[in-house]
Amino acid sequence: MKEFFPSISPIKFEGSESKNPLSFKYYDAKRVIMGKTMEEHLSFAMAWWHNLCASGVDMFGQGTADKGFGEKQGTMEHAKAKVDAGIEFMQKLGIKYYCFHDTDIVPEDQEDINVTNARLDEITDYILEKTKGTDIKCLWTTCNMFSNPRFMNGAGSSNSADVFCFAAAQAKKGLENAVKLGAKGFVFWGGREGYETLLNTDMKLEEENIATLFTMCRDYGRSIGFKGDFYIEPKPKEPMKHQYDFDAATAIGFLRKYGLDKDFKMNIEANHATLAGHTFQHELRVSAINGMLGSVDANQGDTLLGWDTDQFPTNVYDTTLAMYEILKAGGLSGGLNFDSKNRRPSNTAEDMFYGFIAGMDTFALGLIKAAQIIEDGRIDEFIKERYSSYNSGIGEKIRNRSVTLVECAEYALKMKKPELPESGRQEYLETIVNNIFFNSKL
Amino acid sequence: MKEFFPSISPIKFEGSESKNPLSFKYYDAKRVIMGKTMEEHLSFAMAWWHNLCASGVDMFGQGTADKGFGEKQGTMEHAKAKVDAGIEFMQKLGIKYYCFHDTDIVPEDQEDINVTNARLDEITDYILEKTKGTDIKCLWTTCNMFSNPRFMNGAGSSNSADVFCFAAAQAKKGLENAVKLGAKGFVFWGGREGYETLLNTDMKLEEENIATLFTMCRDYGRSIGFKGDFYIEPKPKEPMKHQYDFDAATAIGFLRKYGLDKDFKMNIEANHATLAGHTFQHELRVSAINGMLGSVDANQGDTLLGWDTDQFPTNVYDTTLAMYEILKAGGLSGGLNFDSKNRRPSNTAEDMFYGFIAGMDTFALGLIKAAQIIEDGRIDEFIKERYSSYNSGIGEKIRNRSVTLVECAEYALKMKKPELPESGRQEYLETIVNNIFFNSKL
Amino acid sequence: MKEFFPSISPIKFEGSESKNPLSFKYYDAKRVIMGKTMEEHLSFAMAWWHNLCASGVDMFGQGTADKGFGEKQGTMEHAKAKVDAGIEFMQKLGIKYYCFHDTDIVPEDQEDINVTNARLDEITDYILEKTKGTDIKCLWTTCNMFSNPRFMNGAGSSNSADVFCFAAAQAKKGLENAVKLGAKGFVFWGGREGYETLLNTDMKLEEENIATLFTMCRDYGRSIGFKGDFYIEPKPKEPMKHQYDFDAATAIGFLRKYGLDKDFKMNIEANHATLAGHTFQHELRVSAINGMLGSVDANQGDTLLGWDTDQFPTNVYDTTLAMYEILKAGGLSGGLNFDSKNRRPSNTAEDMFYGFIAGMDTFALGLIKAAQIIEDGRIDEFIKERYSSYNSGIGEKIRNRSVTLVECAEYALKMKKPELPESGRQEYLETIVNNIFFNSKL
């Protein structure tokens, strides 16, 4: 069988002192942390699009990386080569999951959706065949309902009922493939579900139609045996001026309004969080306290830039706080999908591996350090103590919602003036994080 | 009786060709547009805080404007002088409504909330006495639960149950004063309801406690005869790193989650919209399609700056699109409160009038031009036509939610490829707005 | 001869009351304003790239508009069809200038730059032939030194000396073509002259090498008879994390440092200004007071978005303030190049015309209103008066730099406390702009 990355041996854990760029320094798949192995905690996935398709094209330049894998782009031979290369890539890194859009795995026929669907049947057969006997599985799948010109005004939110039906057709096939491949989840990212200008937009109808599409998908998915989670992946803008799934709070409010909150959860992407003006941790927390933390698109943005850079995560503060939220929430039903791409000038096959090693090691460090924060206990204890006034007396009644405005007011009037609530100690708490980072334990 | 602005005569409508800075060029209170007078459409209100209290202090400088009105700051004489000056100011401008925080109208006693409450009784008596026989009324009132150090960690979201009770006590008094003054609304702006760092925050408890406070206020307010609307005023950040009422979608989701959506609406502020990454029009539209468009804080921000500048609105594009949304929604239950302050170097009494004239004329222009857009009909007709595929056939079934995924998919598979949805014509539609701006009709 | 836009008749001025979308409402080419015709003031140019090449591709979607003009993309037949279509387009709009990158007018040969150069000879001959006898001329030209993968680390700032030489070769040919076509200017936009990360960047060497390239171009250009201006077009970021020509102030400082300020001016783009955190007006003013206001890339961004949307300008506030700066500076040595593209869903040939009509009418309104502001005189008079303390006494000495710190200090110590400087009257001045907008004069 053809080897696509012949110069790269399987990536092994070599520990923190290794200077071998093609080794893990921190990610040790079988190491047990807080009762689970690293690979159970982290469930890394490869994103088909960035890793096997994207060549470094940006709005001002052509591709710099060759993703032909020896075949002509736009053919089924190329599609299959990507499967083969992807499996080799995952196996060399020890990655067990993959994620894809339908149009990542086959070339879309521009004239007839039935042709595309036949190709999808062929390639999913091929994927099943090639992954058989391996431990590689589908984490989640989704449909690309934003690139084709027909979706220029949206998919579920399109002003064209015909286009809405094409979105439905893609979603139906996508759900069937999710079941066929045993996917744990099915994602909706509404890249064109939004508007360019309110001057031409019926926002109410668009929102209702999106809800209708989601409801139909939920019902159909359940009818064919899809037992996984549906996910919304919030993003505030880009490519549209405004996208409806602006952030987790907005998407959760939408799901509740339309009775979809039992079947849908959030797929939180780090870079989308910052584009919405939030931290990654914030979006995870909002999802978690609403019982809707599902899966994660693991990447990192640049908060000084206003677009989705989808960089490989290398900031350990961010991954530590993310893993802290995930551990506190009892883990993810989904996993950590590297919706990350190499920077355009990082255009070699080695860079593909460097990117994943960077991301996997950074999340492994995040897991190690988050577990240490929890085991250290100072931060959790501080929080517990900070709200202790709600554990008894008037506070307990407030917490239990068994008090009236009059009762609370009388309590205050009698007191005349309260003590100041104690210091928030932000600087001290940030110091603890650094102390745990720079202890000698890994 | 003492005159506070002796050099200013009542401001009159003089028409667009007047060069008298102390005249209205466009705001003609009794002029009828689309069946209502301008003053009915616009319901302008004076914000006590910016107009009668704020002196131009900013984070890097002392006040530049004298708001003493001849009395010593911090005394009840000063509080009363502000009432008198405010009434003279409103009457000279023909403004019928005012809005205030409790701490705008009396000095807060630092040691005993009962003393503050007694002052509130005295000043509200004084306001009622002084406005008797005039047409000046309270649009809405609110409680300042963010300036006092006791609220440094929040009010409803404070980690201190005692502080929560002080918030309850202020709200109770505020609701009583709302009833006493006949206010049409009662606003919650959660300036400290948020967090500085998640490292010390129990977001879930904080959110639940805010809901409890709102529920208690709703119940108490209704019990004492408050028939107006409760409003949430969303703001994403500042002073906190993150505030829970980030934007309209977030606040609406919160209200639905806690069963408060029947009694609460949105008070949308233009500058808060842009701080959240939205246009003013967007926030109005989101509120309107959820049936929660209540009132408006009329001002304008600077989208190149990252804080709340609360400038007087002078951009007619913004006010036209705002009034378009408001007209389409059937008007406001509240009104247009000038939560606007003079720029720090605009420090004279004349500037106070210039600011309001600017704002009132700019909204009057917005109303005139929004009505012309509607009467012109081209934009509304374009939108109607744009979504016409949902008026019959498969589109009508989608709109009525009487269709399945399978049915839609079969429709698409038979079609093979849809027509592209027609052009969105953004550039053309923006041209229409300019054509209506620069027609000769006022 | 083939007609490319057969459904579009030449666009005529029909006045402000016309509802014909394919007419000018305000742009009346021969109308005289402040001593010059509108077309002399405005010198509109068509940008080859957006109008004849770009099809609506964005980072998340394929093209929606057909720019084949009946020929196969990537051929010289297509290149010539674009010339023909472009001339028809310009003539139907009454546009006299065009701008282009070398790679806009011919397909680049991927293997041999000499082949590309031969194509450039052929197409520039063709352009000269086809524009002969018309009044269509080249405003400025530039070289695309950012799209080809060889420029992935920059052109003048590349880490590869070979790549630097290819940039030099393109620039040499570009300068020769500028002379051949009689271009008034030659632009450098440094889309890849910057960095992705400082971890791999020698900023000092990169900056010096850019200066070397510019110096060599200046010397060569002058040696072959290029008498026009060289322009830097500042942009802060995108596609790179950071670009060296961040804004006008930065670019001007660079030019002075390397002795290039006599030959170079600024080409200011509205959308680049806002990406740098400045207003369009600001960048024009900075350029003007440094004697370096050269040309303008006329478009508009969305200040709530963090990337270059290159929208057609439709905001009359922006164009009025821009034209105010340009009139005050005595006009442009260059012109107004529409570096603007239709929104992706505006994908028809009609939209191409709507976009230009929108832009031309918006700048015509800007010119009309800017002239009215100057003729009205209130704003200029206010400014003159505001700084009048520098016209005599100690102020005049400060203005003339004929005073010492000691002398100024003694003046102050004697005075003890100064009067407050008078109010800045921002709200009043903004009102004047609105009054001039909404007078009945066009």
Added chain:
Amino acid sequence: MKEFFPSISPIKFEGSESKNPLSFKYYDAKRVIMGKTMEEHLSFAMAWWHNLCASGVDMFGQGTADKGFGEKQGTMEHAKAKVDAGIEFMQKLGIKYYCFHDTDIVPEDQEDINVTNARLDEITDYILEKTKGTDIKCLWTTCNMFSNPRFMNGAGSSNSADVFCFAAAQAKKGLENAVKLGAKGFVFWGGREGYETLLNTDMKLEEENIATLFTMCRDYGRSIGFKGDFYIEPKPKEPMKHQYDFDAATAIGFLRKYGLDKDFKMNIEANHATLAGHTFQHELRVSAINGMLGSVDANQGDTLLGWDTDQFPTNVYDTTLAMYEILKAGGLSGGLNFDSKNRRPSNTAEDMFYGFIAGMDTFALGLIKAAQIIEDGRIDEFIKERYSSYNSGIGEKIRNRSVTLVECAEYALKMKKPELPESGRQEYLETIVNNIFFNSKL
């Protein structure tokens, strides 16, 4: 002598495993790194304003921290108590430098600048007396020419020549005090040197007048024996809409234009860098390659917020990259001044110490890790190798500026197509930083 922080013992280095919040974990003053002690490398300074004056007031709330030090605010007794408390604070932390604005150390007399000057004489005598025999010195001083209402339109850029003279008077006294106290530097932060609206602004005159003021100060300072550096501290905005010293590149361009570049350097503030859209590292690099890296205002902003939060630095990535730049530049002529304030809810005396400990330890870690990066050598070697094509052949000629456009072009035409420049390896380089962070060496 009165002790102001009786509960706090001198802060000692206890090493990384200590859990004593009131100890240094990483800052070990006498430890030698790359040939100098930590305290020589870091030269920490206490900022009078945030530490001894600021009480947590923000735009929406009153102070939460008591900075009375037992005396009545606004008195000379209070001013002296701040000196005493500050010295105790510095000694307990082992800080050797302080920085201040004139108005931080005495209350400003509102009626007569001569009274303020007399107070300055008294307090500087007091400071000299109290610091005598200690190793505490003045790092730099500055004049507050932005808070007083007289500066509402700027100081050097004021429209009032009288106000300009008051700025001159303050600067003269400030320079005299700099000499008296042996300050190493004198800073200009132009908080009001900018504009609120261009509608009322003569930018050219304002810029020239600022240059005049700086020139006069330079000349006077040198005449009285001030041998230190003058510093500009760039900031793009806040409080003004636009400030002239937008960023380092802008300020450096200004200094060159007016011949001030020999005497002035940059004082770079981390939070100002990010407000300008740059990283802290970027601003340091720009200053360094222009030979103008002088001093640093050590703090940290929040890139998701649009105002100056002036937080204590706790992000080790930022401090490591900052110290990397500083080490590469051969160190600072100034030092690291903590222009940092406790978060408003961190309102106790302990928090004052926690903040400084956080900042000092974070910079100590930054120094340790930056030195390790340099000693490790992989990053520097990568950069050196990356640009090696400029060490010989055509590249060397480019570097030496001894080549023409024609020569470079001919080189390229002969080559036909270059090799792609090698990968930038960003992901790999970021991994190295993490490996060095999480090695076991401290």
